[in-house]
Structure formats: structure tokens, C-alpha cells
Amino acid sequence: xxxxxxxxxxxxxxxxxxxxxxxxxxxxxxxxxxxxxxxxxxxxxxxxxxxxxxxxxxxxxxxxxxxxxxxxxxxxxxxxxxxxxxxxxxxxxxxxxxxxxxxxxxxxxxxxxxxxxxxxxxxxxxxxxxxxxxxxxxxxxxxxxxxxxxxxxxxxxxxxxxxxxxxx
Numbered sequence: 297x298x299x300x301x302x303x304x305x306x307x308x309x310x311x312x313x314x315x316x317x318x319x320x321x322x323x324x325x326x327x328x329x330x331x332x333x334x335x336x337x338x339x340x341x342x343x344x345x346x347x348x349x350x351x352x353x354x355x356x357x358x359x360x361x362x363x364x365x366x367x368x369x370x371x372x373x374x375x376x377x378x379x380x381x382x383x384x385x386x387x388x389x390x391x392x393x394x395x396x397x398x399x400x401x402x403x404x405x406x407x408x409x410x411x412x413x414x415x416x417x418x419x420x421x422x423x424x425x426x427x428x429x430x431x432x433x434x435x436x437x438x439x440x441x442x443x444x445x446x447x448x449x450x451x452x453x454x455x456x457x458x459x460x461x462x463x464x
Contacts, residue, residue: 321376328371329434336364336430337423353413353422357406364430369394376438377446390445397440401433408432
């Protein structure tokens with residue numbers, strides 16, 4: 297069973313300094329990627345069912361991306377990178393950096409989802425493309441976030457679990 301305890305880094309290398317093995321981190325990351333994917337695709341499906349007008353697939357893609365992004369950021373920040381932000385502004389800056397690193401990976405995901413819709417047609421094809429695109433994107437995104445967004449995990453190392461931090 298995966299333990300979702302919070303770990304603290306002592307410097308910027310999450311792989312060396314978090315109190316979890318690389319395998320445990322990879323398993324957690326995979327579970328969180330699956331959760332975010334399910335949130336994303338569920339939001340898309342709900343949006344398609346509630347709105348069937350012009351650009352409905354694009355509206356669904358955008359809404360799914362936003363819900364997946366917020367959920368994945370929250371899980372990654374807390375359980376993968378053990379990053380505690382110092383304020384709401386610091387959290388917003390990290391979220392914006394996280395969103396920025398997701399630009400390329402989102403293009404891959406959207407490209408495959410829409411490509412499968414175009415090439416094969418239908419909901420199953422579209423969601424298959426989405427799962428493939430999100431899988432590729434999350435592998436790349438982990439590396440980007442580790443080195444660009446949460447690279448200075450030492451910023452949060454001084455915060456203990458009992459200290460007040462922003463966890464949103």
C-alpha cells in the first residue's frame with residue numbers, strides 16, 4: 297500500500313532528499329497522474345453532456361485541462377515534491393510556473409486527443425488519444441517540474457509539518 301506521508305527535502309534534489317524511494321515516488325506519481333487523468337476526462341465528459349454547441353469539444357478540453365491541472369499541482373506539490381509555499385503569492389507563482397511547464401505537455405495531450413478524434417472518430421478514440429497524450433505529457437512534466445518548478449525545495453525545508461503553510 298502506498299503511504300501518502302509528507303516528506304521534506306533538504307536541498308533541491310527531490311530524488312536524493314525526500315524520505316521515499318524512487319520506486320515509491322514513481323508509484324505515487326503514477327497514481328496521481330491516473331487520478332488527474334480521470335478528473336480531466338470526467339470533466340470533459342460532463343461538459344460534453346451539458347453543452348453541445350459550437351466548439352463543444354474545445355470547451356470540454358479546456359475545462360478538463362483546468363481541473364486536471366489544479367488537482368495534479370496540489371498532489372505533486374504536497375506528496376511528490378514536498379514543497380511548502382510561504383504565502384498565497386508564493387503559491388500562485390509556483391502554480392503559474394507549473395502551468396507554464398505544462399504548456400508543451402498540454403499541446404501533446406490536446407494534439408493526440410484531437411488527432412485521434414479526427415483520424416478514428418468517436419468518443420473512445422478521442423479518450424484513447426487523451427490517455428496516450430497525458431501519459432507522455434506526465435513523464436515529461438515530472439522532469440520539467442523537478443528541475444524548473446520545484447528545484448529549490450530547500451525553500452520549504454525549514455517548514456515543519458506543524459508550521460503554518462499554504463497548502464492549496
